[in-house]
Amino acid sequence: MSKFVHLHNHFDIGSPRDATSKIKDTVKKAKEMGFTAYAITDHGRIEGWVPFNMACKEYNIKGIYGVEGYEANRRAKDKETGIDDIRFHAVMLAQNIKGIKFLQKLVTYSFKRENFYYYPRFDIDYLKEHKEEIKGNIIWLSGCINGRLPRLLLNGEQKRAKEYMETMADIFGKDAVFVEIQDHGIDEERTALPLLIQFAREHGYQLVATNDIHYLEKEHHLAREIMIARERGKTIAQHKDEGKFLPPELYLKSEDEMEELFRHVPDAIENTVKIAQMCEDIDLEGKKWHFPEFALPAGHTADSYMEKLVWDKLPEKYPVNAMSPKEVQDLKNRIQLEIDTISKMNTSAYMLIDSDFIVWAKNKDIQVGPGRGSACGSVVAYLLGITDVEPIRYNLYFERFMNPERVSMPDIDTDFQDDRRMEVIDYVVQKYGADKVAQILTFGTIGARMAIRDVGAVFEIDPKLVDRIAKAIPAQPGITINKAMEANPKLKEEYEQNPVVKNLIDKSKMIEGLVRQTGVHAAGVIISDAPLTEYGALMEVEFGYSCILR
Numbered sequence: 398m399s400k401f402v403h404l405h406n407h408f409d410i411g412s413p414r415d416a417t418s419k420i421k422d423t424v425k426k427a428k429e430m431g432f433t434a435y436a437i438t439d440h441g442r443i444e445g446w447v448p449f450n451m452a453c454k455e456y457n458i459k460g461i462y463g464v465e466g467y468e469a470n471r472r473a474k475d476k477e478t479g480i481d482d483i484r485f486h487a488v489m490l491a492q493n494i495k496g497i498k499f500l501q502k503l504v505t506y507s508f509k510r511e512n513f514y515y516y517p518r519f520d521i522d523y524l525k526e527h528k529e530e531i532k533g534n535i536i537w538l539s540g541c542i543n544g545r546l547p548r549l550l551l552n553g554e555q556k557r558a559k560e561y562m563e564t565m566a567d568i569f570g571k572d573a574v575f576v577e578i579q580d581h582g583i584d585e586e587r588t589a590l591p592l593l594i595q596f597a598r599e600h601g602y603q604l605v606a607t608n609d610i611h612y613l614e615k616e617h618h619l620a621r622e623i624m625i626a627r628e629r630g631k632t633i634a635q636h637k638d639e640g641k642f643l644p645p646e647l648y649l650k651s652e653d654e655m656e657e658l659f660r661h662v663p664d665a666i667e668n669t670v671k672i673a674q675m676c677e678d679i680d681l682e683g684k685k686w687h688f689p690e691f692a693l694p695a696g697h698t699a700d701s702y703m704e705k706l707v708w709d710k711l712p713e714k715y716p717v718n719a720m721s722p723k724e725v726q727d728l729k730n731r732i733q734l735e736i737d738t739i740s741k742m743n744t745s746a747y748m749l750i751d752s753d754f755i756v757w758a759k760n761k762d763i764q765v766g767p768g769r770g771s772a773c774g775s776v777v778a779y780l781l782g783i784t785d786v787e788p789i790r791y792n793l794y795f796e797r798f799m800n801p802e803r804v805s806m807p808d809i810d811t812d813f814q815d816d817r818r819m820e821v822i823d824y825v826v827q828k829y830g831a832d833k834v835a836q837i838l839t840f841g842t843i844g845a846r847m848a849i850r851d852v853g854a855v856f857e858i859d860p861k862l863v864d865r866i867a868k869a870i871p872a873q874p875g876i877t878i879n880k881a882m883e884a885n886p887k888l889k890e891e892y893e894q895n896p897v898v899k900n901l902i903d904k905s906k907m908i909e910g911l912v913r914q915t916g917v918h919a920a921g922v923i924i925s926d927a928p929l930t931e932y933g934a935l936m937e938v939e940f941g942y943s944c945i946l947r
Contacts, residue, residue, distance in 0.1 A: 542579070
């Protein structure tokens, strides 16, 4: 184990606009710097957990999973302007799988419409109600300068600070409660630092040092400021004048830098390693599929019932009486081969579930597309009503749809009438349960053209110049600024000869590809065998839920 572990870290995927660190780049750099463990603690969200898990395995570094949550000023459901728009940060780290599951529930609770107020929020009462799930499974850090503890100490409210920490110690266990200290060169932090240290010493709490990482390299701090200024509708000059421009210290610091910064409190450094050791090695990438329970007739398995439906439908879809004996036998051989392959790959339930809601939609006169992609190569899919394309007539191959040599799940693309799509989703929710059905979260990233326009706006560069440079980048999927310059010699020449253009493009590259916002997929739906909080966290939206994790 390294002699220091970063425990308070943000990424663009889970802290959009506020962080510019990319998961894979950061984990790779942390490994190169000698760190043996690293944490993910995005703002109220956990979308980054799975890609973080994948990166940690790739680079052989221990992943620690957490969240920097927003504690409501009063109750989470209270929403009085000027009182409840105040919120307090706190970091919670999962020690084990039970801790993972609690944080998924906590994030889901925070995103309920009744609790969301500018930000997803939880309250102390919720933590008290779940004390049995928390104790022994979650480590609690008091948070950045916007945590409740530092705010109380800065306000001189020692008694309330003591009572608050006693409450946290009761919920989490005193051994799992840490007073977090930071120093990014911010005046208020430096005022709070001795107060936090003194409080911890007087009341017997453990200290832990963190760096609240929001970007990878020190010089990347400007990317974050560009993102925030743009979000606020301000120029960089206005952003600075209003005191929103932070010192460039929220980067991935080395062990030596952290030790030097907190040399007067060595235990705060040592405790980072202690916390990392308190957290188990956790692998979030389960390889098991979690199909919902499909209601089967008595005496049937998913395999046997799917096979029965297929053979029952054969005379409806194929004129077997008008076919030659060889044609019939060839057809049956192909169907049996497909049935055997589907059963071998444990996807009979998957086929039954798809067939069920597609046939239901057709029976309700909801327009359904004939099918797209490799699924059209399956006779079984055709017989089950999943597709309307007869594959033998068009010489389509089943192996493109499903192949035992390929371990990935088969892909069935189905188009529904857009103004009645919600009826299909409602049917699925009623059949499998609202806690087991979710829409899918999407991520909106900053494309090459948009990066140019954003940088031009915040730095007040001539709009005509910005527009010309943006339009010099082809409007095509996957295009980057570098690719555009390779393909357009005139753009590259102007970059090399015009310092204003060079400055515009260089700064644009800093934010290109970063996650700007999240949204809800227009049609993608997840159906699970258990409440989805067993596998991820949910965000409440207008029509049900949107899945945040996985």
